[in-house]
Amino acid sequence: MAPNGNGRIRILAACLTAIPVVALTAACGVDTSSRTGGSVGSGPVVVGAADTIESELVARLYAGALGANGTATELVLGLGDQADRLAALDGNRVSLVPEHTGRLLHRFDSAAEVTEEEDVYDALSRSLPEGLSVSEYAPADDRSALVLTEEQADVLGASSVADLAPRCSTLTLYASEDFAADAGALDRLQSLYGCTFAEVVPAGSPAAGTRELAAGASPVHGTTAADSVVAQDELVVLTDEEGAFTAQNVVPLFRSGVLTADDIRSLSVILQLSTADLTAMAARVRDGELSSADAAAAWLEEHV
Structure with a gap:
């Protein structure tokens, strides 16, 4: 399936501060609550996250970028492993989840042998089952x-x-x-x-x-x-000049038709996310220096 949209349009938005413990975010802010159950309809874009700090951070970045564009969002934390996240998408409990290109490719095409960023992304786009889409990947790479x-x-x-x-x-x-x-x-x-x-x-x-x-x-x-x-x-x-390890770039996986063209363009701000950015934020959250919501809000404020 071809990716839904591209482009590297910067989002100009004034409000990026996380709103603590609310059910929905509209126009701006990042939801810090979690919930289970429910289904996605014509309401907010429900962003899901795995039970890792890195996944939660990226989910909050996606939610914050969408919120800055005026899209209502809701955050669901603790979805578990990749199978759990895909089941949540399939069950219409979430609209979008952070994933990694290579692991997602191997899920849908276990025989894929490509390892370079663009090749992995292209193969992933072709392998996605009907009903699922991705937009552009970020430089952040967990290979x-x-x-x-x-x-x-x-x-x-x-x-x-x-x-x-x-x-x-x-x-x-x-x-x-x-x-x-x-x-x-x-x-x-x-x-x-x-x-x-x-x-x-x-x-x-x-x-x-x-x-x-x-x-x-x-x-x-x-x-x-x-x-x-x-x-x-x-x-x-150790550097890997020959490409033995598969690219694992951060990419949003979402239910087809859930995001508007403006929503997809708003996610382009995350194309600035580097591996160093993500690891530094995760380390600060893991060390208790700040919350994941505050880390995501600070990154968005700097990059939007």
């Missing part, structure tokens, strides 16, 4: 990555996957769930770099795995680029 501590990187002389490849057969990879979700990544590491790890061990959440790595408990960690702990702990993310 898989191999990570070392600075000390390990120095010892191994590695700043890229190519540098690490000759040593892979002697190393254990601790792979987070999000890293493992990149279908075919390990096969591509082998075919593109000749890198086959001696052992691949599940590491649970990205945050748990990178903290373990920072403590020196594991030699190589497979995580994702938007894992905020990577930036906090000053770990070394």
Whole structure:
């Protein structure tokens, strides 16, 4: 399915402050409440979020951008994994959810082998089932990555996957769930770099795995680029020149016909969202410096 609209039109709106604990937002503001059930009709655009800080932040950015354009929005938090989010869309309980291009592509086309941003987006647009649409993706990219501590990187002389490849057969990879979700990544590491790890061990959440790595408990960690702990702990993310890892750009997935052309144009402000922006906001929220609503409102105020 072709994407619904494009363009990088900046939204000029004066009101972006989050409105605390309300059921609906109209004209401006970001809903901080959550609810379950109900259905989408001719009322507000219902923006859903997974149960992660990053997903909630992006959902609030989408809701805030729509609200700044005069569109009433409602926010539903804690939708769970991708299957839960798709079920919420299919059940007409939400109108729009933040997703990642590569993971969504592999959901609808498990045989897809493309990894570059534009190729992944084009393949995703073609693979979407009837009734679902996407608009343009943001630069924020949560693709898989191999990570070392600075000390390990120095010892191994590695700043890229190519540098690490000759040593892979002697190393254990601790792979987070999000890293493992990149279908075919390990096969591509082998075919593109000749890198086959001696052992691949599940590491649970990205945050748990990178903290373990920072403590020196594991030699190589497979995580994702938007894992905020990577930036906090000053770990070394190995560059992937050959494209072994699938692009995972932030993209809005929505029910076809729910958004107007103006709504879609209003989402263009999120095209300024970078991986660094998202990880920095998530780190501040995770550390209790500010709420996700305040972080989203501040970002929108700066970029609208």
